[in-house]
Amino acid sequence: MKRIVIALALVLCAAQPALADKVATPIPIGIAVAQTSNVALFGQEQVNGAKLAEERLNAAGGVNGTKIALVFQDTAGDEAGAVNAFQNLLNRDKVVAIIGPTLSQQAFAANPIADRAKTPVVGPSNTAKGIPEIGEFVGRISAPMTQVAPNSLKQAMKIKPDLKRVAVLYAQNDAFSSSETTTFQDAIKELGLETVTVQKFQTTDTDFTTQVTAVLGANADLVVISGLAADSGNLVKQLRQLGYKGLIVGGNGLNSPNMFPVCGALCNDVLVAQAYSPGAVDKNPVNKDFAAAFEAAYKKGPAQFSAQAYAAVQVVVEALAKIEKETGKKIADFELADLRAALNKSLRTGTYLTPMGEISMAPSGEVQQKDFYVSKIVMNPDGKTGAFVLVS
Ligand code: PYR
Structure with missing residues (x-):
């Protein structure tokens, strides 16, 4: 009986929304991609793209003067790794959003956890059918293979x-x-x-x-x-x-x-x-600028997985800036749960001029992209x- 009561108490505590949590500064954004295993062949490119975005966006002032801090969690290549990374980012690191995971296979296992925690997920490379349908808080900037x-x-x-x-x-x-x-x-x-x-x-x-x-x-x-x-x-x-x-x-x-x-x-x-080409720079100055910065940082041209990870960070930062503009309130003054909900809405409004061209996110969370x-x-x-x- 005593054990049951303790277990129940633990469950109730864990289920409590983190109402008292304020958003930390610098603003923590989770990056849950594969840094180990064979899936790291994609994940390493994602880390490169995300790090470049962090550096460049912070140099440009972050979110209206408040810096962002990417929090990296290795998902490795399987579902268990992705679930573990998501749990750490949500509960320990208290991120405002998660960019990841690398594979759709992992997204089907891990995204429901973020959805239940009412925390936006921005898929940087999930291209299978059915990803946005996982839940209200699940979106992607990676165009579906369809x-x-x-x-x-x-x-x-x-x-x-x-x-x-x-x-x-x-x-x-x-x-x-x-x-x-x-x-x-x-x-x-x-x-x-x-x-x-x-x-x-x-x-x-x-x-x-x-x-x-x-x-x-x-x-x-x-x-x-x-x-x-x-x-x-x-x-x-x-x-x-x-x-x-x-x-x-x-x-x-x-x-x-x-x-x-x-x-x-x-x-x-x-x-x-x-969905991205470093060769397609003529009509897109953002891509030209990104490709040059990537080349300078890594001595090689950007691959699609890097460009999409960069774009995912950019989209989250611009969506955060929109919240400040619309509410007149600084991100750091929000309670975490409120900010996560506001960010989910903000992500789905307006357009983003990214290295992949102009994209937007439909209310369903599906990306809308023009150029392939x-x-x-x-x-x-x-x-x-x-x-x-x-x-x-
Ligand atoms: C996916 O897992 O969705 C990829 O496109 C690699």
């Missing part, structure tokens, strides 16, 4: 107009990959192409002999891959090593230069649809470094 991915198929058809036979491969243990492949498979049908084989794999796989044998046996002239960076890089490498000579379209999991060392020179010519790109991987002679070269 809008982005089909562009790469259209580009493949431009390169090879007699294209017909498509092999589809996807990681069945990953929510984003399973979602993206349905988008690809629908688009393949709509574009009048024929799916000649569908092959599944795991994100932890390193040997793709079975899948490649099936692709070669099906006589495909286009291969479409939905996976993460390490697995997809190995798959591309083994397709080429075993003699596949046709076109390859990669989904968002192949959208990282950190994949280049995995497939090396054999990454050449893979087509990838993108397709790039081709071009490797350098060193076989380790390369670039996504804009083709459309």
Whole structure:
């Protein structure tokens, strides 16, 4: 009985909204991305983008003169890591919002925790169907693959107009990959192409002999891959090593230069649809400025995952500034619970001029973005470094 009473008391305490908490200064914004595991191939790029945003936005005055402080929590690559990171950021670090996690697979597990804590989540790289639907406090600035991915198929058809036979491969243990492949498979049908084989794999796989044998046996002239960076890089490498000579379209999991060392020179010519391109600077001075600052800081051009993480921090900071403007009250004078609720609303109003162009967040939390790109991987002679070269 005594144990039950103590347990009940603990539950009641934990359930109490942190009404007494004021927003700390500098204003804490959580960054829950993968800094370890294979998913860090994306996460490291996100850390770079977020850190650059913190530095530049603070140098420009932060939120009307109040600085922000990013609080980094490593989610590693799985759901448990993301849940743990979210809990720390919400309860210990008392952040005003969480930017993260890296994978949709992690978002489906961790975002409901932030939603229950009435704390806004801004997804910087969650592109599966169903992310904003997780809850009222869940939004994203990463365009869903339903809008982005089909562009790469259209580009493949431009390169090879007699294209017909498509092999589809996807990681069945990953929510984003399973979602993206349905988008690809629908688009393949709509574009009048024929799916000649569908092959599944795991994100932890390193040997793709079975899948490649099936692709070669099906006589495909286009291969479409939905996976993460390490697995997809190995798959591309083994397709080429075993003699596949046709076109390859990669989904968002192949959208990282950190994949280049995995497939090396054999990454050449893979087509990838993108929500950001460092090459698209002509019409967007914000991107020009960002790309130059990134290059100066890291001695390399920004990848999509970096640009989206930068944009996520920018969007949160601008939404905070809007709250001050509209209420005439400084962020530090808010109670945390009130600020989190106000921020969720503010995020969903107005537009943001980011490195990805002008974006906004619908009341549902879905991003609204206009410009998308397709790039081709071009490797350098060193076989380790390369670039996504804009083709459309
Ligand atoms: C996702 O997990 O949603 C990615 O796009 C990588």
